Amino acid sequence: MVNYWLMKSEPHVYSWDDLNDDGETHWDGVRNYQARNIMRDDMALGDLVFFYHSNCKPPHVAGVARVCREGYPDFTAHDPGSKYFDAKSSPEKPRWIMVDIEPVAPIEPIVTLAELRGNPTLEGMPLLRRGQRLSVQPVSREHFEIICKMGGHSGIP
Numbered sequence: 001m002v003n004y005w006l007m008k009s010e011p012h013v014y015s016w017d018d019l020n021d022d023g024e025t026h027w028d029g030v031r032n033y034q035a036r037n038i039m040r041d042d043m044a045l046g047d048l049v050f051f052y053h054s055n056c057k058p059p060h061v062a063g064v065a066r067v068c069r070e071g072y073p074d075f076t077a078h079d080p081g082s083k084y085f086d087a088k089s090s091p092e093k094p095r096w097i098m099v100d101i102e103p104v105a106p107i108e109p110i111v112t113l114a115e116l117r118g119n120p121t122l123e124g125m126p127l128l129r130r131g132q133r134l135s136v137q138p139v140s141r142e143h144f145e146i147i148c149k150m151g152g153h154s155g156i157p
Helices: 016-022 033-042 113-117 141-150
Strands: 004-009 048-053 060-073 097-112 136-139
Touching (some): 004 060, 016 048, 033 060, 048 141, 097 113, 097 141, 136 141
Antiparallel strands (some): 004 136
């Protein structure tokens, strides 16, 4: 069974175009326990992910990616030179997890946050809840299909 997710990235840090250029990437640097637990316990190989650009104008869904490697220790937590270093994490007792994703299809046209908010069929979507800042979050299959259609896909790519 495929699950559906949304993962946020700031385009100046790592963008949809970067993912397409790289072909796949590890999703490192998540330092929120709820988001970590999702990647560790819930994300599975083949799950589909909206790649969402945050902290830009306008914030938007840029593409659909797929989980191509399930959760494993985030090695950036063990690197003192990394901005994601965590002295309480070690290779023997990892505190943080990451997954790998690969691009599936662009969302063209992009679907902006304003368009998402303006669509009453997306009511209840975690991204649209007031104060929702989680960088990795679930998306229902119904909402995933609606957003795919808004972004030019007749169904889930």
